[in-house]
Amino acid sequence: MWRALASNALTFLVVATFLLGGLILWGQSQYKAEGPLDTAICLRVKGGSNMNKVSRDLEDQGAISSATIFRMAADYTDKSQQLKAGSFLIPEGASMAEIIDEVTRSGASTCGTEVEYRIGVTRTQTRVRELDPATLNFVEVASFVVGEDEVPEVYQEKRNQADTRYRVSLAEGVTSWQVVEGLKAVDALTGEVSEIPPEGMLAPDSYEISPGDERTALLQKMQDRQQERIARVWETRQDGLPLSSPEEMLILASIIEKETGIPEERGQVASVFVNRLKQGMKLQTDPTVIYGVTKGQGTLGRGLRRSELRRNTPWNTYLIDGLPPTPIANPGLASLQAAVAPDETDFVFFVADGTGGHTFAKTLQEHNRNVAKWREIEAERNNSGN
Incomplete structure (x- = not known):
């Protein structure tokens, strides 16, 4: 009898072990x-x-x-x-x-939720976005201009969620003063900024931040990134450029940045300025004159006056020879690259073409015709109220 009971128990144990092993294997397969x-x-x-x-x-x-x-x-x-x-x-x-x-x-x-503080040339905008898992695209749920628009409730709601992510984005062509002023308006950051970083030394890019981060620490990260870009791009420069140092490259890149917002034009714009420098011509570019008026603190908000074009400042390239003494904005990576690898052209002039781009010319006669066309476009717009 005991032998039979022992045999049955052993059989039960074997079956149970087998079933348990099968259950574990099934669970592992489900897990993976x-x-x-x-x-x-x-x-x-x-x-x-x-x-x-x-x-x-x-x-x-x-x-x-x-x-x-x-x-x-x-x-x-x-x-x-x-x-x-x-x-x-x-x-x-x-x-x-x-x-x-x-x-x-x-x-x-x-x-989930991302709050982006975008510091632009004319304003700082806050955007609240949600990632749509199905498309992996961010969907904007709120947007407001800091200091101008009413702060939406959804912004405060998302700010109180521990898993909300934050980033600060710098537009290409912002000045260092504009960056500091923009960072002052970012309520997720802390600390005072006692000194404005050198012009041109902040890399336009997107920076992930955490609530409570120091403004000065973020500015240092921007400077470190720009310094790394400058060093890397300078090593790729073409032979024969009229640029003697990374600092001059940075100045030229800042002018290129302010002259065109069209990526495809950067190489051509760069070629105009490089050709002028090689030929000993004055650069004669309005953005440098504007910087001499504003010192990068805000935007001019109007056209240049004749008196301002004649004003003797270190940045008035209608009066000085060569490059101005400092950058006039913070250029992005593409403008740095254009400064050291301009298109090979004979262009020494360009003027707006009415579409947001420019028309380029090799001779003064050709340039004057292009200017006349641009003035006709301006006159038509003024007459139509556009």
């Missing part, structure tokens, strides 16, 4: 298999949450087949206590293993 999600989602994990709550949220949204397996796998891999707060992009078909890795890896949000 492609998930049921057919459209990407943005999973928000609040501070103080746990794997139980996350597993239920994922199951409710159809991202996993079993909350139980998800929790057990997180425990088995010792990742339950590594859960991070944030907003995480869960792509379609993501496995449980991939999801657990995403929510425990770094804590850096990969979707």
Whole structure:
């Protein structure tokens, strides 16, 4: 009898072990298999949450087949206590293993809300955007001009969410004074700025920030990035350029930046100024004269007066020879590259063409015809009220 009982117990143990092994193998396959999600989602994990709550949220949204397996796998891999707060992009078909890795890896949000402070030449704009998981494109939900528009409630609401991401973006061609003034209006930053950085030494780019970051620390990051760009681009310069130093390259790049907003024109504009420098001609460019009037503090907001064109300032390139003593704005990478690799042309003149671009000329006679056409366009616009 005892022998029979022992035999039955052994049989039961073998069957149980077999079933348990099969269950474990099945669970492992479910853990690593492609998930049921057919459209990407943005999973928000609040501070103080746990794997139980996350597993239920994922199951409710159809991202996993079993909350139980998800929790057990997180425990088995010792990742339950590594859960991070944030907003995480869960792509379609993501496995449980991939999801657990995403929510425990770094804590850096990969979707959700982004607040961007864009510092431009004329204004600082704040945009609140949400990432659409289905298209992976940001959708703007609010936008306002700092100091002019009423602050929308959604901005304050998103500012109070711990997983909201922030960035500061500098437009190409902003002056250092404009950057500092813009940063003063960014309420996510802290600290005073006692000194305006040298003109041209702030890299137009996008910078991720965190609430409470110091303004001076961000300005230093901008200067470090611009210095790295200057050094790297200077090493790629063409032979025979009338530029003797990286500083002169930076000055020329800033003029190119202010003369055209059309990427395809940068090489041609650069060629005009390089040709003029080689021939000993004055640069005769309005943006430098404007800088002599404003010193980069705001915009002129009107056309130049004849008295200003005759005013003797270090930046009046109608009067001085060669380059002005300093940059007139912070040029972007493309303008730096154009300064050291201009198009090969014989152009020494250019004028607006009425479409936002310019018409280029090799001779004064040709240039005068182009100027006459531009004046006709201006007259027609003035007469029509445009």
